[in-house]
Amino acid sequence: MDHFPTNWGNPRSEDVDSYNTYPISSHIGKVPHSVTQIAGYGHTTGHPTSHTLQPVVTGTSVLGIKFKGGVMMAADNLASYGSLARFRDVERLHQVADFTVLGASGDISDYQYVKHLIDSQMIKEYNADDGHTLATPNIYEYLWRVMYNRRSKMNPLWNTFVLGGVHQGKSFLGAIDLKGTPYQAPSIATGFGSHLAQPILRKELETRGGEDNITEEQAVEILKKSMKVLWYRDARSMNKFQLAKITAEGVTISEPMSVETEWAFAEKIRGYGA
Amino acid sequence: MFSTYPGQAVIDHPVSAPIEHRFDPYVDNGGTLLSIAGNDFCVVAADTRQSEGYSINSRYVPKSVKLSDKTVISMGGCYADCLTLTKRIQQSMEWYHHAHGKVMSTAAVAQMLSIMLYQKRFFPFYSWCILGGLDEEGKGAVYTYDPVGSYERETCRCAGSASSLIQPFLDNQINFKNQESRQRTLTKDEVLRITKDSFTSATERDIYTGDYLEIFVITNTGVEVQKIDLKKD
Numbered sequence: 001m002d003h004f005p006t007n008w009g010n011p012r013s014e015d016v017d018s019y020n021t022y023p024i025s026s027h028i029g030k031v032p033h034s035v036t037q038i039a040g041y042g043h044t045t046g047h048p049t050s051h052t053l054q055p056v057v058t059g060t061s062v063l064g065i066k067f068k069g070g071v072m073m074a075a076d077n078l079a080s081y082g083s084l085a086r087f088r089d090v091e092r093l094h095q096v097a098d099f100t101v102l103g104a105s106g107d108i109s110d111y112q113y114v115k116h117l118i119d120s121q122m123i124k125e126y127n128a129d130d131g132h133t134l135a136t137p138n139i140y141e142y143l144w145r146v147m148y149n150r151r152s153k154m155n156p157l158w159n160t161f162v163l164g165g166v167h168q169g170k171s172f173l174g175a176i177d178l179k180g181t182p183y184q185a186p187s188i189a190t191g192f193g194s195h196l197a198q199p200i201l202r203k204e205l206e207t208r209g210g211e212d213n214i215t216e217e218q219a220v221e222i223l224k225k226s227m228k229v230l231w232y233r234d235a236r237s238m239n240k241f242q243l244a245k246i247t248a249e250g251v252t253i254s255e256p257m258s259v260e261t262e263w264a265f266a267e268k269i270r271g272y273g274a
Numbered sequence: 275m276f277s278t279y280p281g282q283a284v285i286d287h288p289v290s291a292p293i294e295h296r297f298d299p300y301v302d303n304g305g306t307l308l309s310i311a312g313n314d315f316c317v318v319a320a321d322t323r324q325s326e327g328y329s330i331n332s333r334y335v336p337k338s339v340k341l342s343d344k345t346v347i348s349m350g351g352c353y354a355d356c357l358t359l360t361k362r363i364q365q366s367m368e369w370y371h372h373a374h375g376k377v378m379s380t381a382a383v384a385q386m387l388s389i390m391l392y393q394k395r396f397f398p399f400y401s402w403c404i405l406g407g408l409d410e411e412g413k414g415a416v417y418t419y420d421p422v423g424s425y426e427r428e429t430c431r432c433a434g435s436a437s438s439l440i441q442p443f444l445d446n447q448i449n450f451k452n453q454e455s456r457q458r459t460l461t462k463d464e465v466l467r468i469t470k471d472s473f474t475s476a477t478e479r480d481i482y483t484g485d486y487l488e489i490f491v492i493t494n495t496g497v498e499v500q501k502i503d504l505k506k507d
Contacts, residue, residue, distance in 0.1 A: 053297060148354050151299045152397075175331070179301050180354035183324050185332035194329050 055107035055158040057081050059092045060236045061193030062103035062162045063226055065201050066171045066186045066211035067219035070247035071164035073101055074223040076230075077256050078238035079108045085238065093244040095251045097122060099166045100136045101244045102143075105190040106159035106178065114157060117146060136165030136172045140182070148180030160190040164246050171211070171246070186211050189226070192234040197226035216245065228259045300400045301326060303353040304482025305337055306434040308472060309406035310448055310465050311414030315493045317462075318346040318406035319469045320434075321477070321504060322486040324353055333485035333506060340497050341367060345380045345407035346490045347387075350434035351421065352400035359399050362390055380407035384417040384425065391423030398422050402433040412494055436476035436483045443472060462491070470502065477504045 058081075063074040079087035092111070094102045096118050104111035118139060125134055134142070140163050150157050156178040165172045174184040187201035204222045208214055214222070223243060231239045239258045244251065307320035320337040323330060338348040339360050347363060349356035366386060370378045378386070384405050391399060403419040418431040430448040432440040445451040447468050448460065460468075469489060477484045487502040 144354075148358060151297075151354070154297055154299060156297060156299075177326075179299060179352075181301060181303065181324075181326065181331070181352075182354070182357065183332040183335050185334075198329075 055110075057086060057108045058236070059090065059105050059108055059111070060234055061189055061191040061197060061230055062092065062105045062160070063190075063193055063197050063201065063223055064103065064162045064164050064173045064175075064188045065205070065214070065219055065222060066173050067214040067216055068212050069171070070166055070216070070245060071101075071171045071173050072216070072219040072223055073103050073162060073164045073244040073246075074227055074241055075103050075105070076227070076238045076241040078236070078240070080236045083235070088238065088240070089256075091242065091253075093242055093253055095244075095253060096139060097134060097136070097165070098250060099246055099248075100139055101164045101246055101251055101253070102139075103162040103164070103244070104159050105162075107157070110157040110159050111161075114143070114146065114159070114161070118143070136163065136167045139163060139165075140172070140174050140176075144176050144180060144182045147176050147178065151178060151180045162188050162190060164244065166246050166248055169248065192236070193226070193230060196229050196233055200226050200229065216247075224259050228261065231259065231261065300352050301354075302351065302400070302435075303331070304435045305350045306432065306436040306440065306473070306476055306480065306483045307337055307348040307350050307402070307404055308430075308432040308440060308444070308469060309348065309404045309416045309418075310430045310444070310460075310469065311406070311416045311428075312462060312465055313414065313459055314408075314412055315462050315465075315491060316346075316406040316408060316414035316416065317465050317469055318348050318404065318490040318492070319473065320348045320350070320488055321473060321483045322488055323482065323484050325482050328481075330485075336488055338488060338490055339364075340490065340499075341383060342377045342407075343496050344492065345378075345383050345405065346492055346497060347383075348404045348406070348490075349401045351402050355399040356401045359387075359390065359401055359403075363387060366390075380405070380409055380415050380417075383407075384415075384427070387417075387419060388423040388425045391419060391421065395422050402437075404431055404433055406490070407492055408494065414492075432472070434483075436480035439476050439479060440472045443475075444468070462493075466491070473504060 057079050059079055065072055073093055075092040077089055078085055079090040090108065092104050094115055096102050121142065122134060143161060143163065147157060158178050160175060160177045162175050173188055174182060175188045175190065176182045186205050187198065189198040189201060205211060220243060227241050230237045240256045242256055243254045304325040305321055305323060309318045318338055322334045322336055324332045324335040337350055338346055340346050341363065347360060367378050387403060387405060398421045400421055405417040407415055409415040416428050416431055417425055418428055419425045430444050432444055450457045473487045484504045485506050487504050489500045491498045
């Protein structure tokens with residue numbers, strides 16, 4: 001018995017990637033090539049449908065905090081390829097409705113797919129022309145179902161999303177991760193930010209006595225301070241970020257900005273090879 | 275945790291520790307829940323912290339939901355599964371209402387929940403459920419479940435991350451285990467006091483329990499909700 005699969009012969013050569021040794025999809029030979037080429041039937045090469053088992057091009061933390069009259073969000077413009085700072089002008093805050101902003105950390109292609117899904121849904125609702133539109137809680141519920149159903153298929157979208165908005169006079173800030181876990185809170189930080197920025201955001205909320213005692217200007221300062229801390233310590237971050245403001249007046253997403261940093265102290269650090 | 279769902283398989287690597295090759299769809303979001311049945315009332319209580327690992331996602335994510343004037347459900351475990359299951363129950367209860375022109379009884383919801391859990395026997399909802407309410411005679415009822423739908427009616431049960439801390443205390447103070455001579459039925463105020471003490475104590479030792487305690491008191495006049503502070507550390 002020859003145990004080397006590539007020597008077993010190919011039933012249909014166009015179905016086989018000759019550089020791939022194993023596995024060969026089980027339906028090769030049983031299903032004609034013309035059928036495997038129909039969209040949705042796995043891959044045309046005859047390989048099994050692949051699932052995202054790890055993120056590839058990624059975005060780091062997204063921050064969000066409620067203030068009196070609205071929500072402020074922040075995310076930098078970097079899309080990393082592992083440790084490589086691959087794309088430096090990616091917008092990770094996206095306006096999905098009149099009073100709703102979606103922020104994404106994790107896999108960028110999965111984010112772009114979800115952005116496409118939600119935008120398509122918004123167009124569908126607009127075309128119905130029935131006087132209704134999806135508000136922030138509706139979009140949040142939709143996003144949760146998408147994420148939960150994908151995790152249930154064991155094929156997750158590798159992201160943590162933050163959704164900020166204003167609905168019926170109240171501000172809304174919620175997050176959903178790749179396992180479909182939804183939660184709402186007065187401040188949210190994803191990824192590295194959950195360790196570095198969330199304690200800062202929570203302390204600001206606590207010492208000022210809650211979101212109603214934070215002004216728009218103060219929210220900007222708090223987020224800038226948090227983004228600075230992330231830039232100092234998160235090696236996958238970048239000192240070029242955008243802020244999104246959502247109030248009853250609508251959405252404003254800023255131009256990319258940066259914060260003043262001070263690196264002189266680095267001279268004095270000893271013990272890490274220096 | 276489970277070892278039965280598809281995706282738990284780890285492949286042995288010859289030189290180092292086993293590497294997990296598949297996605298784990300579950301996460302334990304922590305939290306503790308408790309329900310105690312009295313003669314003509316039922317108490318359902320749960321903390322409101324949602325955790326993921328050592329991080330707190332949010333300090334207020336309610337685990338209990340009022341299903342009707344006589345029934346309250348509380349769930350802990352994987353929050354995404356719990357919320358999905360809660361929505362399924364609410365949907366079915368609405369259809370039942372439209373079909374039969376009456377609200378589902380606590381016993382009917384109890385049996386339905388068992389079936390809903392067992393329907394996903396081979397990809398279970400990771401949720402520890404406790405159903406509290408009043409039965410057809412107006413007596414307090416507590417139904418407890420495991421994630422695959424085994425269920426039982428009891429007088430008192432605690433589930434979730436601090437269940438191993440609280441359940442023995444309830445066995446002693448509610449069911450009077452090891453002090454049979456003191457056996458008696460408890461009043462609503464006594465039950466509420468024991469409930470609050472259980473959670474303040476559990477908060478001291480269990481990192482997944484804290485922030486707020488939300489208590490649902492079900493009597494024949496309806497459901498009353500109170501929110502109490504717990505330690506936030």
